[in-house]
Amino acid sequence: MQPVIEQMRADIRFQEGLTACMNCGVCTAICPAAGYYDYDPRKICQLVQTGDEDILTELLSGEEIWMCGQCLSCKTRCPRNNTPGYIIQVIRKISQQTGLFVNSRLGRQQLLIKRKIGHSILETGYCVHPKLVNPEEHPEQGPVWNWVYENGESLFPQLGSNYYKPGEGGVRLIDETSLDELRNIFEETGAVKLFEQIEKASASKAKELNLSFSADADNEYMKFIQE
Amino acid sequence: MQTWKDYQKQVPDNHFFYVRSCIRQSFFPGAEVAFLRIMQEYLKKDVFEDKRHTTCTGIGYHSDIIPLETIMTVVARQLALMTEAGYKNLLVSCVTSFGIYLEILDMWHHFPDKLAQTREALWRATRREFEVPQVVVHASDAIYHFRDELFNMAQYSLVNQETGQPLNGVEHVGCHYAKIFPQKGFGGAEFPTVLTGIIESWGGRVVDYPERRHCCGFGFRHYLVQANRGYSVSNSKVKFESMAPYNPDFILTNCPGCNMFLDRWQYTLSEINGVTYDRDGRGIPVLTFEEAAGLVLGFDPWVLGLQMHQVGVESLLDKMGVRYSAKTKYYLGNKNEVKPEKPSVLMV
Numbered sequence: 001m002q003p004v005i006e007q008m009r010a011d012i013r014f015q016e017g018l019t020a021c022m023n024c025g026v027c028t029a030i031c032p033a034a035g036y037y038d039y040d041p042r043k044i045c046q047l048v049q050t051g052d053e054d055i056l057t058e059l060l061s062g063e064e065i066w067m068c069g070q071c072l073s074c075k076t077r078c079p080r081n082n083t084p085g086y087i088i089q090v091i092r093k094i095s096q097q098t099g100l101f102v103n104s105r106l107g108r109q110q111l112l113i114k115r116k117i118g119h120s121i122l123e124t125g126y127c128v129h130p131k132l133v134n135p136e137e138h139p140e141q142g143p144v145w146n147w148v149y150e151n152g153e154s155l156f157p158q159l160g161s162n163y164y165k166p167g168e169g170g171v172r173l174i175d176e177t178s179l180d181e182l183r184n185i186f187e188e189t190g191a192v193k194l195f196e197q198i199e200k201a202s203a204s205k206a207k208e209l210n211l212s213f214s215a216d217a218d219n220e221y222m223k224f225i226q227e
Numbered sequence: 228m229q230t231w232k233d234y235q236k237q238v239p240d241n242h243f244f245y246v247r248s249c250i251r252q253s254f255f256p257g258a259e260v261a262f263l264r265i266m267q268e269y270l271k272k273d274v275f276e277d278k279r280h281t282t283c284t285g286i287g288y289h290s291d292i293i294p295l296e297t298i299m300t301v302v303a304r305q306l307a308l309m310t311e312a313g314y315k316n317l318l319v320s321c322v323t324s325f326g327i328y329l330e331i332l333d334m335w336h337h338f339p340d341k342l343a344q345t346r347e348a349l350w351r352a353t354r355r356e357f358e359v360p361q362v363v364v365h366a367s368d369a370i371y372h373f374r375d376e377l378f379n380m381a382q383y384s385l386v387n388q389e390t391g392q393p394l395n396g397v398e399h400v401g402c403h404y405a406k407i408f409p410q411k412g413f414g415g416a417e418f419p420t421v422l423t424g425i426i427e428s429w430g431g432r433v434v435d436y437p438e439r440r441h442c443c444g445f446g447f448r449h450y451l452v453q454a455n456r457g458y459s460v461s462n463s464k465v466k467f468e469s470m471a472p473y474n475p476d477f478i479l480t481n482c483p484g485c486n487m488f489l490d491r492w493q494y495t496l497s498e499i500n501g502v503t504y505d506r507d508g509r510g511i512p513v514l515t516f517e518e519a520a521g522l523v524l525g526f527d528p529w530v531l532g533l534q535m536h537q538v539g540v541e542s543l544l545d546k547m548g549v550r551y552s553a554k555t556k557y558y559l560g561n562k563n564e565v566k567p568e569k570p571s572v573l574m575v
Contacts, residue, residue: 191293
């Protein structure tokens with residue numbers, strides 16, 4: 001396997017995201033994640049610039065890389081035109097490809113996202129759609145959303161939405177030919193492979209922890225990673 | 228010397244290919260309907276939507292389950308549909324998607340090999356071909372561009388009808404509108420004018436609160452995973468506490484995700500902490516730019532879908548003098564009327 005730094009350099013986002021960081025810390029000052037987590041994009045840039053294989057492998061296994069919220073405020077402010085948010089994208093990709101993401105609590109959550117958003121895209125053509133936002137999993141949405149969720153069949157069409165029906169408009173049922181094209185793109189460009197890597201590494205971790213694991217949500221590992 | 232404050236982007240006057248937002252059509256379906264109606268019926272513009280277009284996969288991309296090559300090719304498919312329909316101006320409903328399109332076009336410009344690889348991948352997967360758009364316009368850019376024309380057709384303004392004073396609006400422009408590519412948004416990242424221009428042109432007053440540019444807290448993976456949502460609500464709290472001293476009459480948003488969070492987190496924070504960020508315990512109404520345009524043009528608030536907001540909008544409607552029926556707010560056609568439960572703190 002290539003050294004981690006070489007894998008990073010092969011990604012155009014790394015080439016665009018890290019040119020010459022002088023560690024001024026403006027990115028950390030503006031970063032919403034740094035205000036919430038013990039997270040420091042300045043430190044991430046510093047560690048990446050060492051190019052040290054051990055340091056980078058530790059980074060791929062750690063919690064910190066999953067704390068960035070991808071707002072990309074750092075891109076606006078860096079006086080050297082670096083983008084720590086892009087570097088994070090590259091590190092996260094490699095962490096998933098190498099399976100190291102399962103060594104951190106936040107990293108293990110990728111399985112949840114893959115099964116929720118990834119499956120939604122392939123099954124419906126949407127990242128998010130109304131029926132995906134189940135009030136039981138989204139108490140923060142409040143009672144109006146409960147009402148919307150329960151009465152969507154009546155409410156959405158009143159507002160001009162197609163609501164899971166074939167044809168044009170919002171929340172329309174996307175035709176099978178278009179979904180097949182989407183699935184072909186996922187197969188052709190590596191998304192299906194990434195999905196498999198996430199599943200495989202998660203299954204291995206479940207085995208290591210002696211937790212049950214299955215394709216549905218009703219297993220010990222899924223409950224474990226939701227905590 | 229031109230400064231960011233004066234920066235203006237070019238918006239074509241006509242002929243747009245529209246791509247929807249997953250979040251906007253799920254949470255604010257009336258906003259997209261109103262936007263198309265405003266563009267097509269009020270402004271008489273040619274706006275075309277191909278029903279075969281899909282998500283851009285941006286939420287998956289920014290939560291790291293979608294590879295760069297995949298999102299590039301999905302975007303290429305949308306552009307292929309645009310090319311097949313004969314359009315060159317891409318009109319985008321979603322701020323996340325807007326950032327995605329700009330970012331990918333920028334990468335293709337810097338790395339032409341990547342563009343060639345994407346063309347090949349799209350051909351192998353779909354047998355489609357595409358041209359890059361001449362212009363990428365966010366839907367709010369279009370409303371900003373035509374704001375004066377729209378105000379000439381207005382039935383209401385952002386003025387308190389009792390006092391005659393401008394209503395106080397705070398705006399939240401959304402990180403991916405101009406933080407990634409400042410030159411692609413009105414006013415850039417430092418002095419975004421896309422929403423302030425709309426507010427001021429329609430009679431309102433803009434309050435420049437300290438945390439105006441702070442993220443709403445979506446954080447992609449941080450909202451998607453229930454255990455991480457403290458990140459999201461905490462960042463919105465920073466904004467509410469910053470804007471509350473100015474007693475805003477409304478919040479105007481650009482991004483559908485931000486609109487949802489700034490609405491819903493007021494409810495959540497009221498349940499957690501027992502506080503609201505207005506003086507009357509009703510919360511600060513949050514509007515998308517399409518909803519604001521619809522109200523000013525005289526659309527029925529419940530046809531606009533404002534009943535889907537958790538924070539009631541009636542305080543704003545009353546100040547604007549908008550006529551509405553309180554009785555029909557939760558009307559559901561032939562079904563017996565079922566109202567949402569009342570929150571324990573937030574007054575509705």
